[in-house]
Amino acid sequence: AQRVTQPEKLLSVFKGAPVELKCNYSYSGSPELFWYVQYSRQRLQLLLRHISRESIKGFTADLNKGETSFHLKKPFAQEEDSAMYYCALSPNFGNEKLTFGTGTRLTIIP
Amino acid sequence: EPEVTQTPSHQVTQMGQEVILRCVPISNHLYFYWYRQILGQKVEFLVSFYNNEISEKSEIFDDQFSVERPDGSNFTLKIRSTKLEDSAMYFCASSEQINTEAFFGQGTRLTVV
Numbered sequence: 001a002q003r004v005t006q007p008e009k010l011l012s013v014f015k016g017a018p019v020e021l022k023c024n025y026s027y028s029g030s031p032e033l034f035w036y037v038q039y040s041r042q043r044l045q046l047l048l049r050h051i052s053r054e055s056i057k058g059f060t061a062d063l064n065k066g067e068t069s070f071h072l073k074k075p076f077a078q079e080e081d082s083a084m085y086y087c088a089l090s091p092n093f094g095n096e097k098l099t100f101g102t103g104t105r106l107t108i109i110p
Numbered sequence: 111e112p113e114v115t116q117t118p119s120h121q122v123t124q125m126g127q128e129v130i131l132r133c134v135p136i137s138n139h140l141y142f143y144w145y146r147q148i149l150g151q152k153v154e155f156l157v158s159f160y161n162n163e164i165s166e167k168s169e170i171f172d173d174q175f176s177v178e179r180p181d182g183s184n185f186t187l188k189i190r191s192t193k194l195e196d197s198a199m200y201f202c203a204s205s206e207q208i209n210t211e212a213f214f215g216q217g218t219r220l221t222v223v
Contacts, residue, residue, distance in 0.1 A: 042216075043113075043114075043214045043217070044201065045213075046211045046212065086153065093209050095205050095208060096143070096155070096166040096208065097168065099155070100153040101152065103152075
């Protein structure tokens with residue numbers, strides 16, 4: 001069975017400080033990992049996925065198969081980064097059967 | 111910018127009643143999905159739909175649930191006889207291909223009383 005764990009429900013970081021949102025997964029095969037973000041009163045949207053290896057809005061995430069982790073990082077937090085962040089796993093490199101974590105609410109303190 | 115649109119934004123229904131949640135996916139998208147999030151819990155996959163058929167479904171998607179694309183634009187989720195535990199936020203999503211970005215709607219909050 002696949003599982004995604006985000007250990008922090010809430011995370012507060014000062015503006016300009018580094019951000020790291022943790023995500024660990026459990027899956028026997030080779031999954032695809034995603035980060036989704038939901039800003040206040042907006043819809044869920046894709047932030048990044050590991051196969052594209054892009055940096056979006058200054059965020060990066062590296063898939064560590066040994067530690068089964070996909071932590072989201074940004075070197076310098078900005079106030080507009082305040083949002084709910086969800087890590088998600090797909091077993092088949094698609095959008096079907098995405099398994100989401102419980103989410104981390106990130107608050108950037110001015 | 112094209113968006114996935116869901117109606118209504120909030121639906122209150124009595125236990126045992128049928129409810130239909132509606133979605134208008136982005137027009138050139140071929141894959142459609144329903145997810146739900148019970149308050150305080152994870153977003154959970156319900157079903158995916160392609161070429162007028164269900165392509166995948168989860169254990170949650172039992173006989174009480176059905177999906178339909180009744181015309182060229184709408185994609186609906188029907189719950190035949192709602193239970194209290196069906197209360198949740200239901201999200202529709204669509205994507206051009208199975209492995210391209212899925213765009214989510216703003217959700218329908220279903221409250222079963």
